[in-house]
Amino acid sequence: MTRKGRRLVLIASALAVIGVAAGLALFAFRDGVVFFVTPSELAEKTANLSPQARMRIGGLVQPGSVQKADERHVSFAITDNQTDVKVIYTGLLPDLFREGQGVVAEGQLINGVFRADSVLAKHDEKYMPREVADSLKQKGVWNDGSGPKDK
Amino acid sequence: MIVEIGHYALVLALALAIVQALVPLYGAIRGDGPLMAVAQPAAVVQFLLVALSFVALTHAHVVSDFSVVNVFENSHSLKPLIYKFSGVWGNHEGSMLLWVLILALFGATVALFSRGMPDDLRALVLAVQSWVSAAFLLFVLLTSNPFARLDPAPLEGRDLNPLLQDPGLAIHPPLLYIGYVGFSITFSFAAAALISGRIDAAWARYIRPWTLGAWIFLTLGIAMGSYWAYYTLGWGGFWFWDPVENASLMPWLAGTALLHSAAVMEKRDALKIWTIFLAILAFSLSLLGTFLVRSGVLTSVHSFASDPQRGVFILGILVFFIGGSLALFAFRATALKPGGIFAPVSREGALVFNNLLLTTSCATVFIGTLYPLALEAVTGEKISVGAPFFNLTFGPLFIPIILAMPFGQMLAWKRGDLLGAAQRLVLAVAIGVAGMIVLEALRGGPVMPAILAGLALYLMVGSFVEIYGRLRGARTIGNMVSRALGLPRSAWGTALAHAGVGITLFGLAATGWGVERIVTVKPGEPVAVGPYEVVVRELAPRDGSNFKELVAHTEIREGGRVIAEMDPSRRSFTTRTMVRTEAGIVTLGAGGQIYMNIADVRVDGAIDLRLYWKPYVALIWLGCLIMSLGGLLSLSDRRLRIGVAQRASVRPQAAPAE
Known part of the structure; x- marks a missing residue:
């Protein structure tokens, strides 16, 4: 994998995790508050x-x-x-x-x-x-x- | 007189801290050896002065000198001796003094055990450390003086809050503070690296023992606090997602991430800037925790008294250090030589995954903790964010961490073999799935506890697969033992710590199988709870030194046979006219506990009881102990021992420049 590709994997997975977390947090705020x-x-x-x-x-x-x-x-x-x-x-x-x-x-x-x-x-x-x-x-x-x- | 000496020593310590904060810093920037050399003796003497001051306050508490406000408000001549000692930090002023004491202790430890370190790095670390202690010494002296006098001196004190008259007070705060404050050292190292603009694998090696040490104590402190809440609050809860608890969980999550990213930096010379950031973050979160607990923005058993002046002062300290270090980070981080980028499937890739999830879960805890405070400050609306929020956000983020943990151990640095790792984990997966099915079949009910328990079994087994792989080739048992002993201790440490997480998770999962009964009984009347039967034999009054109690002598039976006894009670504290219940807890096979609490005693002699059967519950805290033990083993690893670092620092640098 090229350097660019590796960086892309890193950034994409970071965004995915943060996205999921944000989604969960927003969802939980609806009911958990x-x-x-x-x-x-x-x-x-x-x-x-x-x-x-x-x-x-x-x-x-x-x-x-x-x-x-x-x-x-x-x-x-x-x-x-x-x-x-x-x-x-x-x-x-x-x-x-x-x-x-x-x-x-x-x-x-x-x-x-x-x-x-x-x-x-x-x-x-x-x-x-x-x-x-x-x-x-x-x-x-x-x-x-x-x-x-x-x- | 002794009290005044203590006060004076504290003032001297502040003066010395200011010297230590400025002179070595100037020396390091100018490259002036003698000025840098001021740092070490200053750090040691600063510690001795704060220690003297702490001893003076302890003395006042032990001899019940009620002319000291702090003693009058929190002590009583009849209070048992152990609580006279632990009562020193069972109040705002004393606990802040303990905070400063531990801060100075860490400074002195760095000064004494850092022979292998470059002079300028040491001088900078001690200078930054002293900025922190100067700020907190100033805080103690200006807003929370524990040595304030009272004239005329009262004859008797107001006694310590009965909830705090517990052996837990002797252990929980010191452990937690060592953990919190331990991250001040990694913070100082990070700031020193940013100031000097130099950072390399050796730096990661220097901070590792401090991070590990702080992490071990924080783990123990959190576990102890949780167990204390469990046995003292009377309804068997052990974690409430209370802001005060979250305040200790956040540095733990950041510290765990730091521990793992520092490993990458040490081995692969990568993730440098990120590691520095985590080091700043871990201590910033510790400071935030101190602010939340000590400022009075939250009310809980932890905030002994609230005073707005104090809150503003701590907020000032918080803004100064977090803002200052982040500004330094923003200006200087670009000057650090960045490390390489690496393959996603590799040990370092797995550790980055771990870091990503840990910091994200830390962020969700942060939001859940601070959002209500922010909302109230802005709109005045009051909300509480409770367990449902955290279960929904924190849970789903933690499950992938647990799934990935054994993989991380199995993958090689640089280039890992995901399929190979998966094949070697087949056994662990099989045990996890089998456990899930068997437990669900045996227990019935909702599936979530069984799924989590299966996950926990997978992690417990998976943690040791890597070590098993290294031993498998041995022909004889003796050979195997010698190989096992020859493995690096950090490998055992990792395996144990990971297995500890699994054990804790199993205990948490098992809470779903608990039985709760709320009943009213007369003495002699049996109550079935889980597989056992509980009988209160008699109710008898008993006198303690500063309380009276009503004790329910209770038997636990299994199949008609008495297998254990316990004495839960209701205590009435005379000075504070307050009632506290002492739960009766008996641990039976596999860490399950019978938990009984007397809620009320009626005039006719009937007793209102809360009774619980909590299978495997003790595993929650046992797992934390094992995690800490793993940390301790890692700490004793040869490559972390003092003095080795210097040799290691001449290792050729592996990272290519971008």
């Missing part, structure tokens, strides 16, 4: 959501909203102190799940109820999912010193 919303944003958007859309909602666990139907079927409400969304979840809640604390649920909105297939809670008393902290700040329910304001 999950949007994060607050309960208020969810309420605004409900109308134009496709029913299959997966998303994450973050906020605080509404105090007094946690109900356990039996050991593994739980329902609770996530709130940003303006709007709240009812969430139902099948499975065990994380160790750090507590009323009034930050939480992120991932799943789908079906008939106005959010069916979560995973629930993440904060790691320690300082930590709160950043999205939650940001949205709480936006809504003015955040004290810089102490985290969420008590209401």
Whole structure:
């Protein structure tokens, strides 16, 4: 093979691999990406959501909203102190799940109820999912010193 | 007093680092021997100063000196001693000090073990290395001083985050940092080559041990982090495609590519510019990882506290080094004599294929990790890119790598025989396919785990075919053993490392056969999970030094017979009023594990359990250990030993000029 030919093989295979990777990435972005919303944003958007859309909602666990139907079927409400969304979840809640604390649920909105297939809670008393902290700040329910304001 | 000495030593180290960054550089450009000679003692003393500072901080932690803010915020007088030691780097300030310590350690190692190297190259390498350490020393002193005092001193500390009170903290960060920071040396070598405009096969030989060393530690660090997450997070996950994990995976991928391209450069004097680029890339990705984890742009257990000032500072360092080195690369790379171009079917062709796929898969991880951050910065929209994205992009790119790995070992340099290699791999292919069919027949269910497991078997067998070929001619067993011992250790290293990838892949494939049960039981009530039965015997309280726990003494039975016991528990940490569960894990035949976690204990004594049977799961980490062992064997190969490099550098240059 000539020098030119070898170089051509190299360049062509590089382009092929990169092309395939780009294709895969674009394809995966269609399905693999999950949007994060607050309960208020969810309420605004409900109308134009496709029913299959997966998303994450973050906020605080509404105090007094946690109900356990039996050991593994739980329902609770996530709130940003303006709007709240009812969430139902099948499975065990994380160790750090507590009323009034930050939480992120991932799943789908079906008939106005959010069916979560995973629930993440904060790691320690300082930590709160950043999205939650940001949205709480936006809504003015955040004290810089102490985290969420008590209401 | 000791604390002030530590602080002062750190300031001195910074001053010395600035000297070391400038004087040898000037000396090397002017060809001035005495000025270049400043580099070595400076590097050693710089390390000693940072080490002194680190010892001072460790001392403050061990004696619980709560007048130091860092100790007050992260320690407690009742904390077990091991966590007083490892707690030194279980916080932002201390972990940055560890970072700088390892950076200085690598500088000192180059200074001490580089007798065969040309003086100007050594001086340039140490100067560039010192630019990096000066930047990070400045960062530590200005934004993250671990020696800040508190007056009046509190009586008791706030204790370490309970999630970090684990032996994993003693091992995971140092391993990972040695890996991350190890790439600083290859970076310094790359920058030195660009500054001096000289680069040859000997250069590739110098960087190989450093690349290998960094790669070994990074492999171990990632594996350790993954195992730690597995046993501590309580639901048996071990890799989450979390940005922090991706931050360590990206330098690993770039480093693996570098390892292979440096081999081409060393043997064939080709791919020079590409190798330099990879050396820059590997360290840039390490810096990016440090930025992502330390700046507070991400929240995770890894980011201890966020402070925007720090983020901006690290971003500045990042821009300076990545931008500076890429600018240097752009200006100087053309001055380097390019190497030859070679046949597509050859060892070097296979290594280029490997590089292409590794860097592309690294790029997809990069996109998946940074796209959400970029999108949020630009549009304010928040998205998360999770496992589905990475499985879809990273997976398909990695499968051809695995298929090609045994071929790469089999092809000769310059001109390989693809058909011949394929014929010799027939056995490996046959075992892979047979394994696939048998496993699918035995396990049933979706075919993907069986396909991946078959691929893993093919790789495990295929990795040794090349060595088998070299031993086949032996007549007696003794002859065979002596031949095996006579093979270059790097050949064994390659085979082991590749087989390690196969073992890890088998463990990953087997996750598809796992069994998960979420149940509520009373003590004495048996639960079937996989082929076993698990019974909680009793629930008993127990006191630890800084926590109280509820222990579930549990038996595992097979066919009515007790084969193992475990004690998972729920710990309540008093100071931080936080609960952490300790999973019970028992390894049974072939690396399968029973994993049990107490999710909740009810008032009536019933226990909510998460129970898993994970067949072959331990192979995931065992494979990583074997990969590192392969790296270690390669590192001990004769041709990498110190002192040999000089003789090798007079080897005639093979590359024709373009």
